[in-house]
Amino acid sequence: MSVLGQRPDRTVITYGTFDLFHYGHVRLLERLSRLGSRLIVACSTDEFNAKKGKASVVPFESRAKVLEACRYVDRVIPETNWAQKRDDIRRYDVDLFAMGDDWAGKFDDLRDLCDILYLPRTEGVSTTEIKRLIGASCVQRRVAAAGR
Numbered sequence: 001m002s003v004l005g006q007r008p009d010r011t012v013i014t015y016g017t018f019d020l021f022h023y024g025h026v027r028l029l030e031r032l033s034r035l036g037s038r039l040i041v042a043c044s045t046d047e048f049n050a051k052k053g054k055a056s057v058v059p060f061e062s063r064a065k066v067l068e069a070c071r072y073v074d075r076v077i078p079e080t081n082w083a084q085k086r087d088d089i090r091r092y093d094v095d096l097f098a099m100g101d102d103w104a105g106k107f108d109d110l111r112d113l114c115d116i117l118y119l120p121r122t123e124g125v126s127t128t129e130i131k132r133l134i135g136a137s138c139v140q141r142r143v144a145a146a147g148r
């Protein structure tokens, strides 16, 4: 492993929905980008999210475009199922698989293929919370409008 400037010469991969892209996502990608020379992000498709029981506000195409525009990200691929991780790690010659620690231990079975790392989540921000706040402000505005 040669050192390129500050970043080790290795490929890092992570997976996620990245809906309503926020500082928590940015901070994760920034930290991952320092752990290797290439960061691949697998972005969950809308169909896969439906299987996960999740409905994202922002459609896949737009979420993928936002990730591609992020300077920490080198490549975006679609995540369409749970089982693709092993193939992705082999196909992209991945050295490090990393996720936020809300997934701690969930992907240890991949340790035979590459290093595994779970990074502390960023506290105080989440897509769920943003959705809740938007919902709350919509209700407030409707109530205010009704009261006029």
Ligand code: C2G
Residues within 6 Å of the ligand: 015, 016, 017, 018, 019, 024, 025, 028, 044, 079, 082, 099, 100, 101, 102, 103, 120, 121, 122, 123, 124, 125, 126, 127
């Ligand atoms: N994250 C974080 N801090 C936050 C919110 C999210 O570090 N405040 C991290 C999560 O831990 C995850 C990544 O950002 O590693 C993307 O989070 P989600 O979009 O919620 O990902 P999820 O829908 O859980 O999809 O196959 C795995 C799945 O695709 C993960």
